[in-house]
Amino acid sequence: MSTPRANIEVLPRSVQFSLALGLAALLLFPVVGSDFYVQMVTRMMIMAIFAMSLDLLQGVTGLVSLGHAAYFGVAGYALAFLTPADVPVSLWWSLPLAVAGSGLVALIIGFFVVRTHGIYFIMVTMAFAQMVFYLFFDNKLLGGSDGLYINFRPDASVFGWLPFDLEGRKTFYYFTLALVVLVYVLLRRLLWSPLGRALSGIRINEHRMRAMGFGTRGYKLTAFSVAGALAGLAGYLWGAQTGYVNPELMGFHMSAHAIMMVILGGMGNFAGAIVGAFAFEYLLHVFKDITKHWQLLMGGFIVLVVVAAPRGLLGMLGQRRAAKTQEDPHHG
Amino acid sequence: MDFATFLIQLLNSVQYGLLLFMLAAGLTLIFGIMGVVNLAHGSFYMLGAYLGYSLSGQFGSLTLAILGGAVLAVVFGLALEWLLFRHFYHRDHLDQVLLTFGLIYIFEELRSILWGDDVHGVAIPAMLDWSIALTDTLSYPVYRLFISGVCIALALGLYLLISKTRLGMKIRAGAFNRDMAESLGVNIKLIHATVFALGVGLAAVAGMVAAPVSSVYPNMGSSVLIMCFVVVVIGGIGSVRGALISALLVGLVDTFGKVLLPSMSGMLVYMLMAAVLLWKPEGLFKQ
Numbered sequence: 339m340s341t342p343r344a345n346i347e348v349l350p351r352s353v354q355f356s357l358a359l360g361l362a363a364l365l366l367f368p369v370v371g372s373d374f375y376v377q378m379v380t381r382m383m384i385m386a387i388f389a390m391s392l393d394l395l396q397g398v399t400g401l402v403s404l405g406h407a408a409y410f411g412v413a414g415y416a417l418a419f420l421t422p423a424d425v426p427v428s429l430w431w432s433l434p435l436a437v438a439g440s441g442l443v444a445l446i447i448g449f450f451v452v453r454t455h456g457i458y459f460i461m462v463t464m465a466f467a468q469m470v471f472y473l474f475f476d477n478k479l480l481g482g483s484d485g486l487y488i489n490f491r492p493d494a495s496v497f498g499w500l501p502f503d504l505e506g507r508k509t510f511y512y513f514t515l516a517l518v519v520l521v522y523v524l525l526r527r528l529l530w531s532p533l534g535r536a537l538s539g540i541r542i543n544e545h546r547m548r549a550m551g552f553g554t555r556g557y558k559l560t561a562f563s564v565a566g567a568l569a570g571l572a573g574y575l576w577g578a579q580t581g582y583v584n585p586e587l588m589g590f591h592m593s594a595h596a597i598m599m600v601i602l603g604g605m606g607n608f609a610g611a612i613v614g615a616f617a618f619e620y621l622l623h624v625f626k627d628i629t630k631h632w633q634l635l636m637g638g639f640i641v642l643v644v645v646a647a648p649r650g651l652l653g654m655l656g657q658r659r660a661a662k663t664q665e666d667p668h669h670g
Numbered sequence: 671m672d673f674a675t676f677l678i679q680l681l682n683s684v685q686y687g688l689l690l691f692m693l694a695a696g697l698t699l700i701f702g703i704m705g706v707v708n709l710a711h712g713s714f715y716m717l718g719a720y721l722g723y724s725l726s727g728q729f730g731s732l733t734l735a736i737l738g739g740a741v742l743a744v745v746f747g748l749a750l751e752w753l754l755f756r757h758f759y760h761r762d763h764l765d766q767v768l769l770t771f772g773l774i775y776i777f778e779e780l781r782s783i784l785w786g787d788d789v790h791g792v793a794i795p796a797m798l799d800w801s802i803a804l805t806d807t808l809s810y811p812v813y814r815l816f817i818s819g820v821c822i823a824l825a826l827g828l829y830l831l832i833s834k835t836r837l838g839m840k841i842r843a844g845a846f847n848r849d850m851a852e853s854l855g856v857n858i859k860l861i862h863a864t865v866f867a868l869g870v871g872l873a874a875v876a877g878m879v880a881a882p883v884s885s886v887y888p889n890m891g892s893s894v895l896i897m898c899f900v901v902v903v904i905g906g907i908g909s910v911r912g913a914l915i916s917a918l919l920v921g922l923v924d925t926f927g928k929v930l931l932p933s934m935s936g937m938l939v940y941m942l943m944a945a946v947l948l949w950k951p952e953g954l955f956k957q
Contacts, residue, residue, distance in 0.1 A: 402764050450944050453951040457707055457763055457907060461899040462947065468896045469940040476936050590892060594771045601768060631783065637775025644768045645757070 346607055347529060347538070357609055364515055368508045376511050377579070382619045383514045384575045387521050389599040389611035391568035394525060396597065397605030398534065399561045400541030404460050405467025406569055406596050408447070409440040411588030413570030414577035415474065416440070418486040426490035429504065433492065436574045437567050443470070444566020445559070452558040467593060475585040485584025488577055504578065514575055518612070521568060525608045528564075537561050538606075598640060671929070674805045679925055685814050687921025688821035692876035693894060694901040694913040695828060696869025702908025703845040703865050704759050709770035712895030713777040714870045718743055718877025719886040720785050723792050732795040732882075736820075739878050740871050747870025751863050759862065778888070787888050792881040817879050824872065825914065832910065841865060845908065897924075900939055904946045906953025916954060 349357075364383070368376050388410055395401040416436035421427045447466045454462050474480045491504040502509050528534045536557050539547045547554050577583045586592065595618065603614025621639065625632035671679075697711045721742055725735035754773075758766050794813045801809035832838040843851040844861045852858045877890075884890070901920050905912030923942050927935035946954060 396764070402767060404767060450947050453947055454903075457701060457705075458903060458952070460707055460763060460767060461903050462943070465896055465899050465903065465940060465943060469937060472936045590896075594767075597764070598768065598771075601764070631779050633775045633779040633782075637772045637777075637779065640768055640772030640775065641754070644765050644772065645754070 346604070349607055349609055353609060357612075360612075361519070368511050373507055376507050378619075378623065380507075380511045380514050380579055381576075382616045383511075383518045384572050384579065385596075385599065385619055386518055386612040386615035387514075387575070388569055388572035389596055389603070389615040390521055390525055390608045391565045391572065392596045393600045393605060393608055393611040394528075394537075394561055394565045394568070396600050397607070397610070398529060398541065399537040399558060401558065401561070402460050402597070403451075403463040403562075403565075404590070404593050404597070405447075405463035405465075405470075406565070407590070407592035408467035408470040408588045409444050409566035409569040410573035410576070410592065410596075411474070411583065411585070412443050412470065413437060413440040413573035414583040414587050415480070415486065416570075417492070417574050417577040418481070418488050418583050421488050421490060421492070423489060426493035429492035429494045430496070433571075433574055437570045440570025440573065441563050441567030444569075445563040448559045448562035448566070452555050452562060464590060464593070467588060468590065471585050471588045471590075474588065481583070481585075483585060485582060485586075488581045488583065491578045491581070510579060514579075517571065517575070521571065522608055522612065525568075529608070533557070533560065541606075598643075602643065674808045675929075677804060678808060678810055679929055681810060681814065681818075683921040683925035684918065685818045685821075685921075686925055687918035688818050688825070689876050689880055690894075690897055690901050690920060691914050691917035692821055692824060692872045694898045694905070694917050695825070695910050696872040697898050698902050698905065698908055698910060698913045699865050700869045701902070703841060704755075704862050706755060706758060707763050707766045707770065708755075708869075709767060709895065710773040710777065710891075711770075711869070711873055711898060712891030712893075713774055714743065714747065714873035714891075715877040715894050716781065716886075716891035717746070717777065718874030719792075719881040719884075719890060720781060720877075721874065722878030722881045723785075723790050723886045726792060726795075726881075732798075736875060736878050740875050743874030744867045744871045747867045747874075748863060750870075751866040755866060756859065756862065774891070777891070781888065785886075789885055789887040791885045794882045813882060817883065820875070820879050824875065828868075828872075828910065837861075837864070897939070900943050902953075903943055904953060906950075906956040909953070909955040912953060912955030 364379070367379055371379065388406075391409075392403065392406045395403050395406070413436040416439045417427070417432060420432045420435065447463075447470075451459060451462045451466065475483050491510065494500060494502050494504055502513065504510050504513060529538075536547065536552055539552070540554050540557060544554050573587065576587065599614035599618045600611050601614065602617050603612065604610030622632075622636065625635040625639075628635065693711065693715055696714075697708060700706050700708050700711075718739060721739040722732075722735050725739050726732050729735055729738070750773075754769065758769055794811075798813045798816050801811050802815075803809045830838075832841060840851065840856045840861055841864070843854070843856055844858050848858060897920065901913060901917045904919065905914075905916035920939055920942070923938050924935070927938040931938065950956070
């Protein structure tokens with residue numbers, strides 16, 4: 339079994355500066371961008387949350403989950419079930435409930451998958467996610483292959499007072515942006531907490547962590563559940579934005595896209611996941627614009643990235659750092 | 671369930687299980703020997719089915735279609751191994767996942783360009799298009815027995831190849847200790863290419879013989895891939911014997927689940943996998 343590659347956890351000044359610039363650009367964007375692009379960037383930000391949640395597993399803990407879309411989709415469906423046909427559902431309880439639901443599903447599936455390693459982990463996460471996919475796909479009560487419509491975005495009012503209205507495109511945009519920042523800050527904090535350090539330790543050498551007395555299975559299960567819950571946050575937002583959920587959201591392509599985003603941006607520091615999500619969604623948009631055979635371009639691009647093996651856009655910086663400090667002896 | 675129905679379901683589950691075994695054997699060999707996760711394995715099954723569809727239309731003969739299709743698929747597999755896969759034997763699983771995921775995209779689109787997105791039926795050859803009467807009202811199609819026969823013959827061939835021949839000895843040596851085998855003069859690159867081509871060939875033939883029963887359709891590769899993963903996880907990676915037993919087990923659970931518990935048949939196989947993981951996280955027959 340091989341350990342995933344070295345990653346940069348301490349962001350270089352230049353990257354921190356770029357992130358601040360990016361945040362400023364995102365804050366200003368709705369002022370200049372057209373409705374179409376505001377929606378597109380909103381979607382990119384939602385995918386950024388999804389990618390960050392996977393990075394906690396993939397980049398920090400070294401667990402390659404090929405079924406992460408399951409938790410994304412579960413929360414989207416939760417919103418669809420919670421929203422009545424004729425009125426919006428309250429944001430304040432439906433969001434926590436959907437996120438907790440995804441976390442719970444991740445906890446249950448995680449209980450089985452964290453017992454496995456390496457290749458098994460990849461296959462088992464994919465198999466369980468596919469089980470969730472077929473559960474919804476085959477079941478008329480759950481919407482079947484057609485999916486479900488969500489007629490209203492969640493309602494943010496508190497006792498009759500409406501602080502912001504998510505039905506507005508720009509308001510939804512800023513709401514999503516705030517959550518991106520919140521998730522990023524939380525995950526960065528987590529990375530440097532004792533839990534985060536233990537998870538990094540598991541990536542680098544799980545045997546050694548166990549020998550030091552860490553119950554690595556529990557740590558991995560915690561990471562898996564937290565990642566699932568955060569994926570659920572992204573899925574909830576997706577459902578709210580598009581007003582529609584279908585089984586494809588939990589499909590294997592969605593999971594693989596998330597992996598690709600994390601790789602593309604660079605693993606293990608959450609900033610890369612954000613950059614990767616934006617880059618990947620933009621590419622998808624470009625490819626679909628060029629040809630109806632966009633899958634050919636996407637596939638070719640993915641193969642090219644892996645063959646040329648850059649460690650992501652931010653990861654290239656990390657490669658230099660890793661070479662200097664040699665923090666990961668498994669990969670030079 | 672009366673005895674005749676039971677018998678039919680039993681035969682169906684064995685046939686399905688054997689078909690899964692053909693796929694899982696290739697997958698598990700490629701894992702076990704080269705350490706490569708191949709998500710595109712289902713695409714080879716799909717390729718086989720579509721090749722079978724075109725070739726049987728061309729030749730009007732299923733035997734020729736299977737032979738010709740197998741050769742084409744193996745050549746294709748060898749080219750792919752030489753071009754891409756051999757560079758990935760030492761990369762991490764993540765890279766392999768991405769590479770083969772990219773390939774799935776490419777294969778799906780090529781399939782769409784070459785064959786379109788419609789569902790195609792494949793005719794059962796006239797010689798095999800009849801049924802054996804089990805009771806007055808129930809009969810069993812001979813073609814399904816033919817599928818099982820092909821699978822059993824290939825499984826036997828695989829067993830003999832691996833356990834009795836010189837090539838098989840080298841394959842086993844390479845799987846056991848690559849460096850040692852190499853220093854003893856085994857051409858490990860050749861072995862890897864052979865195993866890969868073998869895996870591709872088995873998957874493609876499975877697709878071809880199954881085509882008349884399952885018909886050929888887009889995304890047929892991905893659903894079968896998941897089942898293969900389940901089989902390999904239950905059986906234990908690298909164990910061909912484990913793959914056989916777990917494929918038959920999965921075939922039984924899936925087929926009888928659909929009859930006895932139709933409301934939750936989709937879940938049963940995964941529940942089986944979960945149970946095995948609790949009991950033996952590395953599969954029943956870890957090598």
